[in-house]
Amino acid sequence: LQEALGAGVGTGGMVYESGRLRNASLEEAAFAGNLGNPQAVYLSVPVTTLDHADQILGPFDDCLLWLDIEGSELLALQGSTRLLARRAPLALNLELLDRVPGLVVGVTELMDRHG
Numbered sequence: 001l002q003e004a005l006g007a008g009v010g011t012g013g014m015v016y017e018s019g020r021l022r023n024a025s026l027e028e029a030a031f032a033g034n035l036g037n038p039q040a041v042y043l044s045v046p047v048t049t050l051d052h053a054d055q056i057l058g059p060f061d062d063c064l065l066w067l068d069i070e071g072s073e074l075l076a077l078q079g080s081t082r083l084l085a086r087r088a089p090l091a092l093n094l095e096l097l098d099r100v101p102g103l104v105v106g107v108t109e110l111m112d113r114h115g
Contacts, residue, residue, distance in 0.1 A: 001057065005069060006047040007078035014043045027071035027100055049079025054088070061088050068095040074106045084114040 004026050006012055016024035018039045026047065054060045060083060067073045073094050083089065092111075096104050 001048065001053060003046040003048040005050060005053075005067075005072065005076040005079065007049065007075045009048050009052050010046075011044050012047040014045045016041055016043075025070035025072050026075055027103075050076060051080055051082045054080075054083050059088070063089050064091050064093070065089040066093045068093075071097045071100040071103060074103055074110065077107060077110050081114075084111075087114075 004012060004014060006026055012026045014024050014026055017037065018041050024043075026045075050060075050065075065080075065083075067076055069076060073096055077084070094107060096107060098104065
């Protein structure tokens, strides 16, 4: 599956610094320093949700959910509400960037709603 994870299915804008594709993100705030950066590359990419991937590739029952997606973790979790509601992941590992405003609070609030 060659799609970015997000809150909805469709297309999204991705930004990365030329030569550093490993740091690509759908979350604009993750790389706000790229605004006006001549090395910044902006792409339109297909986006799916974890819930949609679960429907077409799953079920993802009793899974480990490991997200290190450069500030887009909240977007991915927002697209996994059915997965979280049925408590499919046995464990979560989230690598959160503190430079993305509201990311830690948003993830904490979302996870609190799912126990």
